[in-house]
Amino acid sequence: MAHVRLDKISKKFGSHTALINLDLDIADGQFFVLLGPTGAGKTTTLRLIAGLDAPTSGGISIAEQDVSGWSAAERDVALVFQYYSLYPHYTVRQNLEFPLKSKVRRMSQQDIDHRIAKASKTLRIEHLLERKTDRLSGGEMQRVSIGRAIVREPRVFLMDEPLSNLDAKLRELLRSELKDLQMKLGATFLYVTHDQVEAMSMGDQVGVLNQGRIIQVGTPQQIYNQPHDTFVATFVGSPAMNLLQADVRGGRAVVLPGKLELPVDQAAGGRAAKLTGPATLGIRSEDVMVGVNEAVEARVHGVENQGVEKVVTLRVQDCLMKATVPARLELSIDSVVRFSFKQEKLHFFEPGSGNNLFYGEEKRNG
């Protein structure tokens, strides 16, 4: 049973505040993904929970017990570092054995061998067991680091971008292996990543962190479809969501008078029909439709080939936006195309604060 709770945690490094009043509630057995840009405070959060660093203020509890005074070893959590922390002069097997050989555990060699065999199979590193770790490739080291955590079978796993150095195929494979492992062990996972595909496919809950503050916590679908503000909207999803400044009135949004206007009376479940005044419109590139019969004229500003798809940058006067189109669509730079937005996929944000006008009010008011 390992419910993890952070209660009003702040962390200062000298004059720099890395975390501000952070509340986090991770249910027992949950796979929680912490997502945020570089420097947001993700690694700092993990280090505090692991007990490698102490918060400036606030409390941390694991399984309803305040662990503030506990050492890292006493907490029974395993941290996989963003940078591999392996013992260089030892073999992979020895590196995996060390955490199991501590006196408190008193595990039999047979049990140890069994755990190592299981973990190395999961991570596809069986063939490396007798190798010294300084002779491993980057991806191999990363998998051995994960192995050091999973052989311990701790009650809480803390993982800091554990798959970032692996190729797409192996990453896809290990994504499901880790998810599987978590379900089998029933362990609580706090998993840090930049990769939103990872966040979407692995997380029960996703927490978005920015500049030391939690902006939104929700299921992957909620984070993707109902972003609380423009930060979450543009951080989650690739390419980033298009944002356009508009004036909304009588069920129409005017971005550029006469050049880029669109109906919004059906948007946000009809609620946008009553909207009046300036608003920031948000639309994902996949919800921008390009075709000969669409409503608005634009020029092609740039084209980026991504295999199955192309991401086209469209330009209307000095307004740029990205659209995802099938790779087979021939589009040359500066040619004229037509596009429109899927109305039901539009988002509306308050221009000053960036807050979503239709989602997340409850949370902000509370």
Add this chain to the structure above:
Amino acid sequence: MADIVLRDVEKYFGDNYIIRKLNLEIRHREFVVLLGPSGCGKTTTLRAIAGLEEIDTGDILIDGVPVQALQAADRDIAFVFQLYALYPHLTAYENIAFPLRAMRESAQTIDKRVMDAAKALKIEHLLRKRPGALSGGDLQRVAIGRALVRRPKALLMDEPIGALDAKLREEMRTELKRLHIENEATTVYVTHDQVEAMSMADKIAIMNDGVLQQVGTPTEVYSHPANLFVAQFIGSPIMNVAKGMVRPGEGSTRIILGDNDATLEFPQKLYPMIVNKKHAEDELTLGIRPEGVQVARNQTAGFVAVEAHIIEPLGPFDIVDLKFGKQMMRARTPSGYVEKAGDVVWAKLDETQTHFFSTRTGESLQIQL
């Protein structure tokens, strides 16, 4: 100027080959991406070019001159390591300035170059911090800065932006590409990110198990993979493959999938093309990307009935696992097009997007319909 040529390069540790008969030409100013699974030899190849790793056989030529005898420091090549090695006691600024101080540049030049690099990498605000106080993504950008300021004739980068978030990575892709065009440095770039490879590379070199599989433009390797490995390594979700037997039909070519799981109709001209390749008609493997599998809700001429097995909603579209008998193929459909698992729909492989491989060798038969 820096043309880099690898000629029959081999590297082994004991009985283990790390690189086998590697031949690769990197032209002056080219941006070449090395792509391949974990442990395939990418870092080793870069280290060999940089002179940090000795090779066992073969030649490495820079501008036509064999460089094996040259020390790493004399090759005028800058290296960004996969695991950044920064000096912990120096600030970010001094870390970036370090190679310039070693070259005894003037204080003014040093300051200008450091500030230019910091601006491009968006780390101006971090210059006074030491590595211990920087986040992972910050460290990575400082390491890139240190390589860039030297203006070397060749730049080798090993997963330089892997630790950055998607948004920053997108920005860094553009910045690095712009710097590459400005500095004209020949660049060899290792990544495991296909989007990075597709959008940055002039040429992609794909390796597996120490062996070079294919070199080509992003479009070539995506649209005309040389073998099954490349076909399945590039593209996500991965390309469907299925064994097939080819038979002449009436006005068509028939391909019997798997263990007599389904019979698909292809144009008549396919049969002689396969026979011409002196290829045993029973040893064919078809490859098709999910977007090449066409799906219809109603019975359609030329389509076969299939059952939808799993529907994976991916936001803008769905990936649907279709059962052609026992043979599973994934199709990419508009979101919600196939309603639920268990539904029977109609499917066809778009012949212009179908790839044909030899089952025995894995090589592409180079047939394009």
